[in-house]
Amino acid sequence: MVRTRKTISALKQKQLLQEADSQCPFCRDRDVSTFEFHHIDGDPSNNDLNNLIVACSSCHTRITKGCLSEADVVTKKRELCWTLQTRRNTGQTAVNVNVTSSSFRGDIAQTITKISGVRAPRIVHPPNSVGANLAMKGYIDYLIARYFDYRKADRSYGRKTRFSHAVIHRRIQKEFGAKTFFLPESSFGNLVAFLTRHIDETIQGRRNGSGGIQNYHSFEEHCLKHNL
Numbered sequence: 483m484v485r486t487r488k489t490i491s492a493l494k495q496k497q498l499l500q501e502a503d504s505q506c507p508f509c510r511d512r513d514v515s516t517f518e519f520h521h522i523d524g525d526p527s528n529n530d531l532n533n534l535i536v537a538c539s540s541c542h543t544r545i546t547k548g549c550l551s552e553a554d555v556v557t558k559k560r561e562l563c564w565t566l567q568t569r570r571n572t573g574q575t576a577v578n579v580n581v582t583s584s585s586f587r588g589d590i591a592q593t594i595t596k597i598s599g600v601r602a603p604r605i606v607h608p609p610n611s612v613g614a615n616l617a618m619k620g621y622i623d624y625l626i627a628r629y630f631d632y633r634k635a636d637r638s639y640g641r642k643t644r645f646s647h648a649v650i651h652r653r654i655q656k657e658f659g660a661k662t663f664f665l666p667e668s669s670f671g672n673l674v675a676f677l678t679r680h681i682d683e684t685i686q687g688r689r690n691g692s693g694g695i696q697n698y699h700s701f702e703e704h705c706l707k708h709n710l
């Protein structure tokens with residue numbers, strides 16, 4: 483049976499990006515210009531929202547090459563749906579994304595649809611703030627994502643306290659007196675210490691610690707990895 487590729491509507495593309503909070507679910511890359519849509523069941527005509535997941539082009543290649551298994555993808559999709567539901571329940575507003583056009587890129591894999599003309603929402607942070615410093619902002623984003631992942635893992639150990647991204651940002655604001663990415667660069671060290679302490683104190687963090695597993699990579703490693 484020949485399966486024909488169908489264009490994914492702009493609305494669906496937008497919903498899928500919102501579901502992923504405009505970052506690659508696998509590597510957290512935020513460069514949406516490289517994002518593609520993956521058909522989970524391999525059927526390019528099945529544009530059901532449950533069958534689609536956004537991924538950056540390199541992670542999409544990892545999926546199509548089998549470096550990321552179908553189970554990994556399905557698990558990730560469930561996680562995204564669950565997180566989106568939590569964001570909605572906690573009243574966090576959805577991220578606005580503009581999908582201006584979509585075009586089919588058929589030269590790489592049967593399952594790829596390339597998004598073009600997509601821009602992530604831009605927030606301007608003041609000069610010398612953590613948010614204006616690409617390296618610092620990236621590392622803080624990474625630590626917060628890490629903390630969120632660990633809190634999610636804690637649920638499997640029976641930790642039932644509800645948690646959302648908004649919670650950690652509120653705690654930071656309370657502790658430091660300003661919003662996370664509006665803090666001055668001089669607060670960066672303390673902010674990192676605050677976040678890494680939170681990660682280390684999760685159940686997953688303590689388990690890793692006692693097993694000699696690193697909970698996160700250092701700022702230096704982050705800069706090296708991203709050529710910053």
Ligand SMILES: [Zn+2]
Binds near residue numbers: 538539542
């Ligand atoms: Zn990726």
